[in-house]
Amino acid sequence: MSNKADQKKIKKIKVSFPHMGSLHIVLSSMVKSLGGEVIVPPKTTKNTLSIGTKYSPEAICLPYKLLLGNYIEAVEKGAEAVLMINSPGICRLGEYSKSIKNAMEDLGYRIKYVDVDLYKSKFFGILDCLKSVTGNNNxxxxxxxxxxxxxxxxxxxxxxxxxxxxxxxxxxxxxxxxxxxxxxxxxxxxxxxxxxxxxxxxxxxxxxxxxxxxxxEILKVDLTGEIFMVLDPFSNQYIERELGRLGVETKRSMNLSGWLKTAIIPKILRKGETHLERAFRLAKPYLTRDIGGDAIESVSDVAYATSKGTDGIIHISPFTCMPEIMSQNIFPKMRQDGALPILALVLDEQTGRAGFVTRLEAFVDLMKRRKRQLTAEMA
Ligand code: SF4
Structure with a gap:
């Protein structure tokens, strides 16, 4: 039977996925290019967070609550299937998809839950998922x-x-x-x-x-930490916008291109060192193995930013994230060894806006003073 005939047999379903920065543009493109229908969840707001928090275990990390909130809002908007990442990992990420599915089924949402199974094979995991939601096997x-x-x-x-x-x-x-x-x-x-x-x-x-x-006069700051928190402006309280207002140019050490090169593109097709390969190389004096989440990347990003002469680095993590608690405990030693100024921000739904902005302003002042002092010493 031809692929066209196959497509006719499979009923088109409206598919959705969570937000994480601009990720929805990428996922929409994949599904729509194959003739599938997409429901983009409403932009993440306080309402999304309060829905997610209401149906999540209290001590679970913030990304879980936001993902659950996105899924529920998407289903309420008409989504009949949701894409869920089932990823290898030492932290709770490996349990996200099962746990979110259980929570949604308990709430009575009878929809299709499609695991993008990165355990199985990253590339083939995506392939299977696309076939299943669009019916296009070509x-x-x-x-x-x-x-x-x-x-x-x-x-x-x-x-x-x-x-x-x-x-x-x-x-x-x-x-x-x-x-x-x-x-x-x-x-x-x-x-x-x-x-x-x-x-x-x-x-x-x-x-x-x-x-x-x-x-x-501009300061340059790298952002690192748990990838969801770094990429998602709602969860990081629009930190890049706030820093820009303070005259700081930001660079995300964690980004989707880096993740793509590390996790999806086969080694044979890559050029140069990936973010993860660099992480294992630079984190070695402090951390010799992967301890889950993005901890090894965070530690190595501090070492990398120091070697480049950046003005400072901000580490962003959600409350209760074990891998990032570990990396934050390594930073004092890195500072002793001459690393650049590090601001470690732990965020959750209780984080107040005023205190957050005050901490950023104080950090920017510190970096400015340090930069002027270094410039004066070199003159
Ligand atoms: S890295 Fe941290 S925040 Fe992300 S899933 Fe794991 S425990 Fe949760």
């Missing part, structure tokens, strides 16, 4: 959809870097981000490689229209 279509969406990841990470440069220097706060948000729609709409190339070019030009002060 390997060429699937290959094209995967390449387009992976390219969207690289485009989005590049736009984030440009946004960060402009946001720290703009005359009028918020201008660069407005341009960035407009351009996200163009990336989302691109359905071929050619359209994506054009959308990316237009998006870069749009952000670069923002008037900036090129002479402004």
């Amino acid at each position: 390997i060429i279509d699937i290959g094209k959809a995967i390449i387009l969406s992976f390219n969207k990841i690289f485009v989005l990470d590049n736009l984030d870097t440009i946004l960060s440069y402009y946001r720290a220097r703009e005359f009028e706060s918020g201008e660069a981000e407005k341009a960035f948000n407009r351009s996200l729609q163009w990336i989302d709409d691109a359905s071929t490689g050619k359209e994506l190339h054009e959308a990316s070019r237009e998006a870069v030009l749009e952000i670069k229209k923002t008037p900036i002060d090129k002479e402004k």
Whole structure:
């Protein structure tokens, strides 16, 4: 039987997935390119968090609560299937999909739960999941959809870097981000490689229209920590926007391109050292093995930022995250050994906004003083 006939037999289902920064654009692209239907969950808000918190175990980490909140809101909006990451790992991530599925079934949501099984084989896990939610078994279509969406990841990470440069220097706060948000729609709409190339070019030009002060004194800060918290602006309290307002250009050591190269793209097709390979190399004096989550990456990111002469590093983690508690306990030793200033932020649904902003402002002051002192010593 032909693939077209197969597709006819399989009823199309409306599929959804959680938010994590711009990830929804990538996943929407994959499913829509194969003829599937997508329900993007409403933007994560306090309401999402309170729904997720209500039906989660009290001490579970913040990403779990937000994912559950996203899923429930998506199903309420009409989703008939949800994609869930079933990932290898020493921490609770390995239990997320089972546990969320149980919680949703207890609430009476009879939908299709599709595990993107990264235990089985990263690439084939994605392949099986796409076939199951779109009914499209055509390997060429699937290959094209995967390449387009992976390219969207690289485009989005590049736009984030440009946004960060402009946001720290703009005359009028918020201008660069407005341009960035407009351009996200163009990336989302691109359905071929050619359209994506054009959308990316237009998006870069749009952000670069923002008037900036090129002479402004700027600090450069790397962000590391638990990947969800680093990438998801709601969970990290829009930290990059706040730092930009304070004249800080941010760089995420954790990003989707890095994850893609480490976890999905086969070794034979990669160029250079991946983030994880670099992590094992640089973290060695402090941590010799993977202890779950992104702990080894966090430790190595501090060493890397120190070697590059960055002004400071901010480590973001959710309350009760064991791997990141371990990495935070290594930072004092790294500071003794000459690492750059580190601000460790532990966030959850109780974190107050005013205290959070005060800590950022104090950290920025500290980095400014240190930078001026270093410059004076070198003069
Ligand atoms: S790394 Fe931390 S926050 Fe992420 S799933 Fe594991 S325990 Fe939870």
